[in-house]
Amino acid sequence: xxxxxxxxxxxxxxxxxxxxxxxxxxxxxxxxxxxxxxxxxxxxxxxxxxxxxxxxxxxxxxxxxxxxxxxxxxxxxxxxxxxxxxxxxxxxxxxxxxxxxxxxxxxxxxxxxxxxxxxxxxxxxxxxxxxxxxxxxxxxxxxxxxxxxxxxxxxxxxxxxxxxxxxxxxxxxxxxxxxxxxxxxxxxxxxxxxxxxxxxxxxxxxxxxxxxxxxxxxxxxxxxxxxxxxxxxxxxxxxxxxxxxxxxxxxxxxxxxxxxxxxxxxxxxxx
Numbered sequence: 001x002x003x004x005x006x007x008x009x010x011x012x013x014x015x016x017x018x019x020x021x022x023x024x025x026x027x028x029x030x031x032x033x034x035x036x037x038x039x040x041x042x043x044x045x046x047x048x049x050x051x052x053x054x055x056x057x058x059x060x061x062x063x064x065x066x067x068x069x070x071x072x073x074x075x076x077x078x079x080x081x082x083x084x085x086x087x088x089x090x091x092x093x094x095x096x097x098x099x100x101x102x103x104x105x106x107x108x109x110x111x112x113x114x115x116x117x118x119x120x121x122x123x124x125x126x127x128x129x130x131x132x133x134x135x136x137x138x139x140x141x142x143x144x145x146x147x148x149x150x151x152x153x154x155x156x157x158x159x160x161x162x163x164x165x166x167x168x169x170x171x172x173x174x175x176x177x178x179x180x181x182x183x184x185x186x187x188x189x190x191x192x193x194x195x196x197x198x199x200x201x202x203x204x205x206x207x208x209x210x211x212x213x214x215x216x217x218x219x220x221x222x223x224x225x226x227x228x229x230x231x232x233x234x235x236x237x238x239x240x241x242x243x244x245x246x247x248x249x250x251x252x253x254x255x256x257x258x259x260x261x262x263x264x265x266x267x268x269x270x271x
Contacts, residue, residue, distance in 0.1 A: 008082030012131070017055060018072035018089060025073060026058035029103045035124045040119045047110045049103030059095040060110065069094040079131050086159035089210035089221065089244045091115040122151035130159060135202045139183055141192045149188040156195050160220070163203060170196070170223045175220065181232035187250050209256055216264040224265040235268035
C-alpha cells in the first residue's frame, strides 16, 4: 500500500492510521528525534510542516488530555517524488504541543510522543541516501561502525519491497552470486554483503540466521538452488572467527549459516 499515492512530493514522511488504512493522517516535511530512542523505545519527536488530518488532527484539539493520543500509525518514508520507500509501525502517537509552521501556510509543527523498536540510531542518513537516489553502489556500508551496520541492515529490511518494485520475481534458479569477502569485518557486514550480492546496492537477504532462512524460502530475490561464490573466503573466516570484538557466538553463527545454506540447496564456493 502507498498511502501517499505520489501526492507527497517534497515531503519526507506520511502518516496513516493503523486501525483504518483509508484514514490518512497527513504528510510531514521533516522530523527531529525519530531515531533518538529514550527508555523502552519511547521517542519525543518533532514533526515539522505537518498537514494533520483525521484522528491525528483531533488529537491536536485535546492537548493535555487523554484524547491527545491518536493511537498507532504507519509512518511511511517517501522518496523525492512522494512515493513510499518503506514504513514503520509507531505506537501510541500522542500530541504534546502544536504551533504554526514556518514550512507553509496551514501547516503545523507538532511535538508527539510515540514508541517504536525499529527506528535505529544511524538510519536517518541511510534513508536520505535511498531517498535521493544516492544509494547507488555496493559496499557503501564498509566504513560504518557496528551500530551503523546494524542501522544499514534495518533500512535494507524495511525498504525491501521498494527495492524490488521493478524486479518482483526471484532470479532464475541456478544463478551464481559473487560475494566479496574483503568487505566483511563481522557477522553484520556479512549480512550487508549477502543482501547486496543477491539484490544489488542496499539489498536485503536477511539480517540474522532466522531471517536468512526465511529469505531462502523465496520471494526475496533468489530461491534455491543457486550458488554463492564466496570470494576471498579466507578473509571472511578470519574476520568472523578470529576477533573477540566481533561478539561471542560469531563462529557458531557462521557455522550454522553454512549449514543452513547446505540444507536449503545453496552451493557455497569458497574462493
